[in-house]
Structure formats: structure tokens, C-alpha cells
Amino acid sequence: MGPPVIHPPPRRRRPERCAALLLVLALQSCSVSQQQANDLADGLQNAGPEQVLGALGKLKAQQRDRSQRLMLSGLLKLLSGDFEGCILDLETAKQLLAGVQAISISETLGAVTINETLRVYAGTPGERVLLHEVLALAFVLQGQLEDARVEILQADALMRTLARGDALDGQVASTRYLGGLVFELLGEWSDAMISYRKAAEILQQRGQHIPVALQDSLLEISARMGLDAEHADYRAAFGDRGAPLAYSRGEVIALYWDGIVSRLRQSLLAVYVPELQQTVSLALPYYPARQANARHLTIRCATAQAGTQVLEDVDALARQDLKAREAAIYAAALARVVAKSQAVRAAQRDNPYVGILTNMATLFTEVADTRSWNVLPSSIQVARVTLAPDEDAVTVVGAGLPGAMTVPVVPGSKNVLLISSVSQRTFSHVF
Amino acid sequence: MGRWLSFSCMALLLGGCATQITRIDPQETVDISGAWNDTDSRLVAEEMIADALSRPWLSDFARQQRQRPAVIVGSVRNLSHEHINVNTFIADMERALVNSGRVDFVAASSSREEIREERKDQDLNAREGTRKAAGQEQGADFMLQGQINTIVDAQAKEQVRYYQVDLTMVDLADNRKVWLGQKKIKKYIKNSKVRW
Numbered sequence: 122m123g124p125p126v127i128h129p130p131p132r133r134r135r136p137e138r139c140a141a142l143l144l145v146l147a148l149q150s151c152s153v154s155q156q157q158a159n160d161l162a163d164g165l166q167n168a169g170p171e172q173v174l175g176a177l178g179k180l181k182a183q184q185r186d187r188s189q190r191l192m193l194s195g196l197l198k199l200l201s202g203d204f205e206g207c208i209l210d211l212e213t214a215k216q217l218l219a220g221v222q223a224i225s226i227s228e229t230l231g232a233v234t235i236n237e238t239l240r241v242y243a244g245t246p247g248e249r250v251l252l253h254e255v256l257a258l259a260f261v262l263q264g265q266l267e268d269a270r271v272e273i274l275q276a277d278a279l280m281r282t283l284a285r286g287d288a289l290d291g292q293v294a295s296t297r298y299l300g301g302l303v304f305e306l307l308g309e310w311s312d313a314m315i316s317y318r319k320a321a322e323i324l325q326q327r328g329q330h331i332p333v334a335l336q337d338s339l340l341e342i343s344a345r346m347g348l349d350a351e352h353a354d355y356r357a358a359f360g361d362r363g364a365p366l367a368y369s370r371g372e373v374i375a376l377y378w379d380g381i382v383s384r385l386r387q388s389l390l391a392v393y394v395p396e397l398q399q400t401v402s403l404a405l406p407y408y409p410a411r412q413a414n415a416r417h418l419t420i421r422c423a424t425a426q427a428g429t430q431v432l433e434d435v436d437a438l439a440r441q442d443l444k445a446r447e448a449a450i451y452a453a454a455l456a457r458v459v460a461k462s463q464a465v466r467a468a469q470r471d472n473p474y475v476g477i478l479t480n481m482a483t484l485f486t487e488v489a490d491t492r493s494w495n496v497l498p499s500s501i502q503v504a505r506v507t508l509a510p511d512e513d514a515v516t517v518v519g520a521g522l523p524g525a526m527t528v529p530v531v532p533g534s535k536n537v538l539l540i541s542s543v544s545q546r547t548f549s550h551v552f
Numbered sequence: 553m554g555r556w557l558s559f560s561c562m563a564l565l566l567g568g569c570a571t572q573i574t575r576i577d578p579q580e581t582v583d584i585s586g587a588w589n590d591t592d593s594r595l596v597a598e599e600m601i602a603d604a605l606s607r608p609w610l611s612d613f614a615r616q617q618r619q620r621p622a623v624i625v626g627s628v629r630n631l632s633h634e635h636i637n638v639n640t641f642i643a644d645m646e647r648a649l650v651n652s653g654r655v656d657f658v659a660a661s662s663s664r665e666e667i668r669e670e671r672k673d674q675d676l677n678a679r680e681g682t683r684k685a686a687g688q689e690q691g692a693d694f695m696l697q698g699q700i701n702t703i704v705d706a707q708a709k710e711q712v713r714y715y716q717v718d719l720t721m722v723d724l725a726d727n728r729k730v731w732l733g734q735k736k737i738k739k740y741i742k743n744s745k746v747r748w
Contacts, residue, residue: 219585221747223745223746224745225746225748226746226748267629268635270631271630271632271633271634274633274704275634278633278706282707
């Protein structure tokens with residue numbers, strides 16, 4: 122009998138190690154997919170909406186990013202002229218967003234232990250209102266005014282819910298303006314007046330110039346409705362434009378989407394703390410300084426011309442939304458730093474190698490939530506021009522376009538145009 | 553570390569739930585979002601048509617003309633906050649009217665065009681004995697029109713939705729409104745502040 126063979130005790134596999142590795146890999150693949158979706162927006166200006174839409178469709182999306190993906194694809198479809206596809210995607214996104222506005226326990230747990238991207242994308246207040254606006258516009262361009270009206274009413278209900286005292290949280294002037302236009306086209310003058318008035322109030326509160334198109338609408342409808350005192354106030358504020366024009370005149374109402382809204386970036390801070398013997402990291406979203414100013418278009422008719430003016434500074438709205446949620450983002454980040462630090466310390470006590478592995482896991486999983494509706498225009502502008510009686514085309518010129526564009530119009534009708542600097546195409550519907 | 557991982561994994565796992573599908577009776581009332589649904593459409597149509605059929609305009613017409621009135625459903629405008637499929641509501645009303653057996657029902661203008669096209673086609677292609685002649689359509693005596701309105705009052709997670717459906721039966725001979733029906737629905741919706 123030989124000496125007894127002593128088998129070494131089976132190495133205790135630490136499920137934590139495997140779990141940590143899997144967790145890091147899973148989260149990294151998610152953040153890479155989110156990053157790729159964000160990068161696509163950067164190429165929109167050069168590649169055009171159709172190509173970006175195709176590339177977006179090839180990217181894998183997590184269930185929690187589905188509403189964001191639908192918002193991206195919906196808007197790209199609108200810019201590609203696929204209004205029905207746009208409506209389908211954005212309606213689905215709207216329902217998804219409505220279902221995730223309550224605070225989630227599991228997602229908050231994920232946000233304070235791993236990172237904020239584990240939350241289901243819920244959109245910002247501004248994005249949620251703009252979602253209704255884009256839908257309403259898609260319906261207008263399809264000639265479905267009553268469906269556009271529904272979106273405007275929903276946007277109104279949402280803006281009333283989001284309003285907090287005198288603060289302008291979730292208050293979007295361009296949505297109010299589009300509401301006024303929809304009611305005007307339906308001949309509902311009282312509601313049109315209310316919407317235009319609210320659009321002007323938002324712009325005044327922001328200290329922003331009221332576009333001439335909105336000034337004209339306020340003057341014209343207040344006169345039409347016999348609101349003499351209010352009409353006199355507008356004449357005093359905007360100048361005397363003479364007698365209001367007959368509503369039956371032909372007109373071009375041009376909505377211009379200029380540029381692309383800034384996209385969120387990640388600011389990552391990683392510091393080795395000798396006292397803790399670990400590297401502590403913190404990732405936060407931020408908007409870089411604005412690069413470009415708004416570019417404008419000119420709509421030229423035979424007897425008149427008008428320049429587009431900013432109705433909504435979408436870029437500023439996005440920054441305002443981020444500012445409003447900064448406190449919550451910082452609070453979650455702080456909680457995350459503490460949670461991750463405690464986890465690393467516990468692992469270090471158990472085994473220094475596991476401690477290093479855990480520290481690496483906490484570093485790799487620290488990712489800022491940079492998801493946003495980053496294919497929105499940078500600004501939404503408006504111009505209205507009265508057509509001569511037999512005029513059947515207008516010319517559109519501007520820095521955002523490759524050259525002068527001739528757009529056919531129907532004389533004696535209301536021609537609603539959407540022009541985008543991204544697609545460099547014009548979409549229209551005649552009422 | 554174990555605790556951190558447990559929390560993290562739990563958070564990841566709880567983030568998504570599997571889709572579950574259950575077949576239910578179409579008559580069963582299921583309110584999910586609080587929006588106008590199939591039950592609202594069916595109940596409002598049935599109740600309003602029952603009301604319309606119990607009013608004097610029907611018996612007055614039958615007594616004077618010695619026949620059942622022919623009714624056509626015109627437009628029902630959706631002026632509400634929701635994308636209501638007005639066609640299902642109109643279909644519910646048509647079904648309730650036809651099934652009552654007390655009125656004749658004529659096809660709406662959009663359907664008539666298709667039927668006229670078919671008659672034209674019959675003129676060319678059908679056997680003589682089976683052709684249907686043009687100019688034999690039954691004209692409607694009354695038109696039913698209406699609109700769906702809503703008032704939404706919302707604050708934070710609470711919402712009251714008030715629906716008002718107004719229907720009018722108009723005598724096509726002289727534009728008299730012979731019946732005005734109204735049905736109101738009020739829903740209180742409280743959304744949860746917290747979800748799992």
C-alpha cells in the first residue's frame with residue numbers, strides 16, 4: 122500500500138467572480154449599443170435620414186431603450202417622407218413612455234448600484250411634449266387634421282400636468298403654435314386664439330422674440346373674433362399692420378427645422394484614492410457648448426417674402442431639461458460611488474485579487490446615461506407668406522439648403538410646408 | 553461584494569418581464585389605461601340607439617308614412633383627446649339600428665360609391681335577369697350625426713376624463729332635428745407613483 126494520496130480540497134468556485142464578469146460584459150455590450158445609436162445622430166447631417174434609419178435598424182436595442190429607438194426611427198421616417206411609419210413608431214413610443222413615468226424600484230436600485238442606463242428610457246418633459254408635436258405635424262402632412270387635433274389636445278393636457286407655478290418646465294411654444302395652426306385650419310377660431318396666445322406667453326416669459334408669423338396670427342384672429350381690447354394691445358406691441366387680411370387668401374405656412382439638437386456626452390472622472398486603495402469613478406452626462414447659431418430661410422413669392430424666425434430653441438429646451446434633473450442625477454451618482462466603494466472594500470477584505478476584479482467591474486460599469494432624442498432639430502422656425510392670386514410656386518433659399526428650391530403651391534389655399542436642413546427636402550399638404 | 557452583486561443582478565433581472573397573453577371574452581370589460589375602449593363604444597352605441605328608438609319621431613313617422621323610416625349614419629366627429637376609432641362606434645350604432653328591426657338602413661356615401669361601381673359592372677358583365685338597375689336606391693329619411701367630446705382634468709398622477717357623446721337625428725326632408733341624444737361617461741384614473 123502506497124502512501125495515501127491526498128487530494129487538495131476542491132477549489133471553491135466563487136460565483137461572484139463569474140457573475141461580476143458576466144455583469145460587466147452584459148453592461149458593456151448595452152452601453153456600446155447605446156453609444157452606437159448616439160453616434161448615428163452625428164452623421165445625420167451628411168448621411169441623410171434614410172441612411173441613418175437603415176443603420177439604426179441594424180443596431181440591437183435593449184428593451185429599456187425601445188422607446189428611444191422608436192422616437193429616433195419615427196422622426197427619421199418623418200424626414201424621409203414615411204408619415205405612416207412615423208405615426209406608428211411615435212404612437213408606440215408615446216404609449217411606452219406613458220407607462221414608465223412612475224418611479225421604478227428595480228431601476229432605481231440599478232441606477233444607484235450600477236449606472237443610470239439601467240433605467241427604462243422615459244424621455245424628458247420637453248421630449249414628451251415634442252413627441253405630440255411631431256405626431257401632430259405628421260398628421261397635418263397627411264391631411265388628417267382631426268388626428269392632429271387629438272395630439273394637440275394631448276399635448277395641452279401634458280403641458281398642464283408638467284407646469285409648476287411660473288416655471289416653464291415642459292412648456293413648448295412650437296407645440297402651442299402648431300396647435301393654433303391646426304385649430305385655425307379647422308376653423309375653430311376660439312381654440313386657435315387660445316393656442317397662439319399661450320405660444321406668445323411662453324416666448325415672452327423666456328424673453329424670446331415673438332416671430333412675425335405668430336404676431337400676424339394674434340392680430341388677425343383677435344380682430345376676427347372681435348377682441349377689440351386685446352387687438353389694440355397687440356397693435357401697440359407689434360405695430361399697426363393695417364386691416365386684417367381676408368382668411369380666404371392663399372398662403373404658405375413654412376415650418377423650418379434647422380440643424381440637429383446637441384447630443385449628450387459623458388464626463389468620466391476616475392481617481393485612485395490611496396486611503397481606500399481603490400479607484401473611484403463617476404460618470405455624468407453633459408451638453409457641450411453650442412457650436413452653431415440658428416440659420417434661417419427666406420420664402421419668396423411674387424409679391425412678398427418672409428424670413429423664418431425661431432419659434433422653439435429645441436437645443437435650449439434639451440439643456441433646460443437636463444438642468445432640471447441634475448439634482449436627481451447627482452444624488453444617484455453619489456449613492457453609486459458609496460455602493461461601489463463598499464462593494465470593493467468588502468471584496469478586498471475577502472481576497473485582494475477579487476478586490477481588484479471588483480474595482481475593475483465598478484469602473485467598467487460606470488457609464489453616464491447619454492440617451493436622448495438626439496435627431497430633433499436644433500431649432501423650429503416659422504414663416505407665413507401671402508400668395509398672389511395665381512401664384513403656383515414659391516422659392517426657398519437659405520444657408521441650411523444646398524441652393525434655391527422651388528416649391529409648387531396651390532393658389533388660394535393654405536399650403537403647409539415642412540422644410541428640414543437635414544433631409545433638404547420639402548414636405549407639404551394643401552388645405 | 554456579494555451583496556452588491558446580488559442587488560445588481562436583481563436590478564437587472566427585474567428590469568424586464570416576459571410577455572403574457574390571455575384570450576378573453578370580447579364582451580368582458582377590461583380597463584387598462586382609462587382611455588375610450590371597445591366597451592365604451594359598444595355600450596354608448598347600444599344605449600343611445602335604444603333611446604333614439606324609444607322616442608316619438610319613430611312612431612310619428614310610421615303613423616304618417618305607413619312604413620319604417622330609412623336612416624343613414626353620417627359623420628361622427630372625434631373632438632376628443634384620444635384617437636378614437638369612430639368607425640367601430642359607427643358600426644356599433646349601425647348594428648344596433650339594424651338589429652332593432654324598426655328602421656331600414658341605407659348604406660353610407662362611401663359604401664354607395666362601391667355599390668354603384670358594381671352596378672355599372674353588372675350592366676356590362678351580368679346576365680340580364682340578374683342585373684340590378686341604377687336609379688332604384690332607397691333614399692334615407694333621416695340622418696344620424698354626432699360628435700365625441702372630452703374634457704380632461706389632470707394633476708400629477710391623477711386624471712378625470714369626461715366623455716360626452718352627442719348624437720342628432722335630422723329629418724332630411726326639412727332639416728328638423730327630431731331626436732337629440734347625449735351620453736356621458738366620467739372616469740377617474742389614478743396612476744401609480746411607484747412601479748416595480
